[in-house]
Amino acid sequence: MARYTGSLTKISRRYGILIAGSPKSFERKNYPPGMHGPKGSRRKLSDYAIALAEKQKLRHQYGVLERQFRRYFQLALRKRGVTGEILLQLLETRLDNVVFRMGFAKTLRAARQMVGHGHVLLNGHKATISSMNLKAGDKIEIKERQKSKSLAQRGVELTQIVTVPDWLLVDKDKLTGTVSRIPSREEINPVVNEQLVVELYSR
Secondary structure, rough: OOOOOOOOHHHHHHHEEEEOOHHHHHHHOOOOOOOOOOOOOOOOOOHHHHHHHHHHHHHHHHHOOOHHHHHHHHHHHHOOOHHHHHHHHHHHOOOHHHHOOOOOOHHHHHHHHHHHHHOOOEEOOOOOOOOEEEEOOOOOEOOOOOOHHHHHHHHHHHHHOOOOOOOOOEEEEEEEEOOOOOHHHHHHHHOOHHHHHHHHHOO
């Protein structure tokens, strides 16, 4: 499947908030990308443009393309509950994001690559589809192979200061983790106003 492979720091600079990429680069160039970025001021945006920007930020935060994002929205719309919160939960419980949140990879891209290359087991079976949605009770393990364990251990070393979310139980020595429950909106703490995204797709 196609995916965005460009600069994540540039995306963060475009929207004026650190979504992904290098914090140092973002702080050093905290203005929009492009030749007019350093001089130009951010224009006043219409309501539609603001909602569109919120949607784009959420897409880039989880590394999904438009077509896939729209499918998540349609799925959230069919479920009972608050559509915006369900949308966030679907994105947050993707397999690649869970591997990333558990600290087995430094970045979401690295976690996605680990999954795609078969280094991750889900409930004892090899899982190579990054977009799989996990549910409460699902168990993640790093494959019993030296290369797989080395990758995960490297990720653990690089994410030592990162706090694992309360909805995940992780044993970093054994390189295993479990989804104890589906996270609430407060635990996800989104960088966007998801209600604007819902309103955008409801137009």
